[in-house]
Amino acid sequence: MRGIGARAVARTAAAALVVGAVAFVPASVAVAQQRPTTVTVSISEPAEGAVxxxxxxTVRGTAAVGDSSLPPDTALVLVVDISGxxxxxxxTDTILRCEITAGTxxxxxxxxxxxVGSVAVVAFATTAGAADLSPPEVYDNPFTEYVAPGTDANHDSVPDTTTVLLSLDNDDNDDSDNDGGIGQFTPxxxxxxxxxxxxxxxxxxxxxxxxxxxNxxxxxxxxxxxxGGSVQGALEPITDSVVFRTFAVGAGASCGVESDPTTLAYIGYRTHGGCDTILDPTTLPDVLPGVVRSSLDGVFLTVDGGPERxxxxxxxxxxGPYSTPYEATVNNLAPGAHRLCVIARGKDLYGNGTATQCRSITVNRxxxxxxxxxxEGLEDTEVPIAGTFTDQDGPRQETTWSISPAPGTDDEAECEFADPEDLTTTVHCDRYxxxxxxxxGTDGISDAEPSSTTLVLRNAGPEVDAGGPYTGQEDTAIALLGTVEDxxxxxxxxxxxxxxxxxxSxxxxxxxxxxxxxxxxxTCAESGTYTLVLTVDDGVNPPVSDRARLTVTKAPVPQGALSVGLTADPVPGYVGGLPVTVTYTVRNGGPVPMAGVQLTAPAPAGLAAGTPAGCPVACALGTLAPGQVVQVQAAYVAAAAIDIPVTATVTTTGPDIDPADNTATGRVVVRQPALRVDPSAGPQGAVTNALGTDFPPGATxxxxxxxGIxxxxxxxxxxxxxxxTAQVLVFHKDILGPRLLAADPVTGAPFGRVATAQYTVMIRSLKPVAFVLRGDPRTFVLR
Structure with missing residues (x-):
């Protein structure tokens, strides 16, 4: 294998710097410090601002990781070493095959x-090249959109990328040249x-x-x-959006030191990705997926900034990806405002993540x-009642009255409130x-502890009145009338x-x-004083009684009851008007006839007798039967104002039980209207005032x-x-000399013509004064 000797020496020298199989990535440069994660948490209950x-x-909601709560905003580039x-x-296999398996x-x-939103594959050794991840019939592209497996075959990047990975070749079986490469889709x-x-x-x-x-x-x-020497130039510029996560794979592999720009450690730490040493390449397929593997580790709750539980x-x-509901109960919250926060903790492609959501709530008092x-009150009456409702923070006030008979009270009693939802109302029950x-009560959120009191209804005792006092005669029915209120x-x-x-007796x-x-x-057969008792029993209260005095007298010997009365009309009269007519009324109010009745009604001094003349001397009225009434009238005329008494007397030869009413007295009033003018003289065209007194009120x-005119x-x-009071005009060409102003009735009580004293009309001899202004406007000339 070409290049193995030199690399093996370097691996042996760096192996001592590796602690364990996987290098430690300091938290200060971890990916989680640079980007948000897909760890999320939501609170469905309670709502924000809930009372x-x-x-x-109860706090409910959902915690999740890797559930697409963040968009697939990361591009993944898989760089595979295919050196010899x-x-x-x-x-029993090759490191390249372990890399391909781990990458898959x-x-x-x-x-x-x-x-991950898109993926790319880069193979390298002495040179480097990007794979074409799209079949030729689609398009030629070094990266492809990354979607979940199981969608359209032409857009399922996992099989396409896997095919490319499987086509990687390091020319292990051919020593004629130093070529290897990518076999799919474009070599x-x-x-x-x-x-x-x-x-x-x-x-x-x-x-x-x-x-x-x-990202x-x-x-x-x-x-x-x-x-190939230093990678510093290749890494520049270094940005937070590009992270290299490096792996040293093989028994003699090493990340190297962070300060050496030729090492994997330098690449990883400079880009905040770190470096892992995988001494056993067979474990690489287990380790590598952990780079993007997410997990939801726990859900925690805090109350008012307190410790997490x-x-x-x-x-x-x-x-992950994983989503789960959660539920927690918070006890013993004092009334008032509170802040509840739910924290979800986990990790994903972006590193360790924490998501927090809070709700502000108010515990209602x-x-x-x-x-x-x-x-207390009476049955069948409206009894006033008044309660109170005290609340410090409720949004509204609702109250309801209820009532029930206490033990010993008729269970069939019916009660009714005027308004059971009003604190101040009345209650009515039909049984004592x-x-x-x-x-x-409730404020719409919390119910008040019901509170009770007692209502004692009494049956009202009857209020009895026997009436009286009563009087009557013996052997005569005497009417009685009592009253009861119950x-x-x-x-x-x-x-x-x-x-x-x-x-x-x-x-x-x-x-x-x-x-x-x-x-x-x-009816009592004997005269005397008796006590009448009226007793009423309502069947509930003790009987109630009231007493009245009854006086019974002996029946009187029958006698007459002669009387006389008089009335004058009009009152007052007016001189020159109607005569004043006095009507004398003689009545026998007794049970027996009155014989030899005579009426004497002389004309008062100062009045002249008119027609009818009345009884200036005694008039014989004869015998008056019981209840008979006889009237006699006399007309009197006054020539001047007068206010004098008028009298009448009646006599009888029979018994009279009350002679005191045999004389009647009244008054005759006659007024003299008076008219005067003020002033009493004036020129033609002048106006004088007419003043009237003692005229009939309301008359015209x-x-x-x-x-004159x-x-x-x-x-x-x-x-x-x-x-x-009136103003009277003397026309400007009217007759000169003395004249009189007269007043005659138009409506109202009649009276004789009334004239004033003499008014003198004089000739108009003076002319108006004229003023002429001349010269200096501050002077004038009288002419």
């Missing part, structure tokens, strides 16, 4: 993960004389630059040492209700007894009774028409001059106090 009631809070030294060294496994794992010739890292790096970067994904992962396998999820850790009470009154006992037992009178001879009726009558009067219509309304 929950007190008690356990790879023709053996892998148990890597590609299948990448397809399974779904994190590529590679010089396999020795190992040239810079050539491989340059070709790999060239192909990776053409691939559309942002470039170049898996670089070699069994030998670099004979692992959520128990069956099957974790689990290789349950409201507190108080029904108030205890309450004790009830349990309960108030429930809103909740319709069936009442009523009883009238008589207590022994204080001034009569122990057994008064009194009988009731109906002792069980509120409205009845009682007409004002007119007795000579009178203004038409000249009608004036009288005020309620009998006065009026």
């Amino acid at each position: 929950v009631g007190p008690g356990p809070v 030294s790879t023709a053996s060294g892998c148990a 496994g890597l590609l299948h794992q990448a397809a399974l993960e779904g994190s 590529v010739v590679i010089d396999v004389a020795y190992t040239n890292f810079p050539q491989a790096v340059t070709e790999a970067k060239r192909v990776a630059a053409a691939m559309p994904q942002r 470039k992962l170049i898996v670089f396998m070699s069994d030998g040492l670099n004979n 692992r959520i128990d999820v069956d099957g974790l850790p689990h290789s 349950p409201p507190v209700v108080d029904p108030g009470g205890p309450y 007894g004790t009830y349990v009154l309960t108030l429930d 809103p909740d006992s319709p069936e009442l037992d009523i009883t009238w009774s008589l207590e022994p009178p204080t001034d009569t 122990p057994e008064p001879p009194c009988t009731f028409t109906a002792v069980d009726q509120l409205s009845t009558s009682v 009067v007409r004002l007119s001059w007795d000579t 009178s203004e038409t219509p000249g009608v004036v309304a009288v005020r309620p106090d009998g006065t009026f």
Whole structure:
């Protein structure tokens, strides 16, 4: 094998630098520090901003890795060393075949993960070349879109790439030249004389630059040492988007030291990919797929930034791609705001990954209700009740009243609230007894602890009134009327009774028409004072009684009851108006006739008798039967204002039980309207004021001059106090000299014409004063 001797010496020198079979990659330069991972976590419950009631809070969601939660944004370039030294060294097979098997496994794992967008294959030794991954009938391309196995055969890159890998050749059976290469799909010739890292790096970067994904992962396998010198120039420029993950494969292979630009370690560490030493090439197919293999390792929960606690999820850790639901319960959360965070941990092509999602929630404080009470009232009445609802953070307030009979109260009792959802309302029950009154409440999230009180309803005792006091005569039915108020006992037992009178015999001879009726009558055979008792029993409360005094007198000897009364109309009258008519009414109000009745009604001084004349001397009215009424009228005329009494007297020759009402007195009032003018003189065209007093209130009067021209219509309304004021005009060419202003009735109570004192009309002798301005506007001349 060409080049093996030199490489073997180098491997032996570097082997001492390798610790174990796989090199350690410092965390500070790991791929996970450069890119996001496909580790994801979501919270489906609770929702952001959720307000929950007190008690356990359930957190649910999904954690995943490699489930295409990130786009396939990585291009994978597989770099295979096909130098002559790879023709053996892998148990019974060759290192090249172990590399091909490992590469195939890597590609299948990448397809399974779904994190690689496209792939390419580079073979190298002395020279390097990229494989054509597409059959000639499709197109010629050094890379291909990377899709999962099982799709369209022409676009399934795993079989295509596998075919290419299997076609790699290091010309092991032909020593005539140093050629090896790629046999599919387009043959590529590679010089396999020795190992040239810079050539491989340059070709790999060239192909990776053409691939559309942002991230470039170049898996670089070699069994030998670099004979091509420093790779520093080939690596430049070094960017975070291109990572070389290098593998030193073979019993004498070595990553070398990081500071040596000719080593695999330099390539790996400079690009943050690291280097692994695989001393046993037969283990390479097990190791290489781990480059892109993902796993979901665990799900954790924190509360309010506190320590993480692992959520128990069956099957974790689990290789990816993998998605699993999780569920956790958080207990003993105090009321108020809290922050719940779920963390998923795992790794994938991009390295170790952590995903976190949080929810802010509020633990609602349950409201507190108080029904108030205890309450008391009457059955069949509206009893006011008032509860309270206290809540510090609830979004709304809902309350409900309920009621139930307590033990010992009729179970068939019916109760009704005016509004059972109103804190302040009334309750009505149709049976007396004790009830349990309960108030429930909720703020829409948490329910209040129901709170109860008692409601005691009593049956109202009847309110009894026996009426009275009552009076009557012996042997005469005396009407009685009692009253009872009882809103909740319709069936009442009523009883009238008589207590022994204080001034009569122990057994008064009194009988009731109906002792069980509120409205009845009682008849007593003897006069005296009695005590009537009205007793009512509602069947629930003790009987209630009320007492009334009954006074019974002896029947009087029949007598007449003569009386006289008088009325005057109109009141008042007016001089010159209607006469004042006085009506004298004589009545026998007694049970026996009254004989020899005479009426005397003299005309008052200052009044003239009109027609009818009345009874200026005694008028004989004869005998008046019981209840008979006789009226006599007299008309009186006044020539001046007057306010005097008028009297009448009636006499009889029979018995009269009350002579005090045999005389009647009244008054006759007559008023004299008065009219005056102010001023009492004035020139032609002047206006004077007419002032009236003691005229009929509400009447209308007409004002007119007795000579000259009178203004038409000249009608004036009288005020309620009998006065009026009006302006009267003297026309400017009217008659000169004295004249009178008269007032005559138009509507209302009549009166005689009323005239003023004399008003004198004078000639208009003065002319208006004229002012003429001349010269200086501050002076004027009177002319």
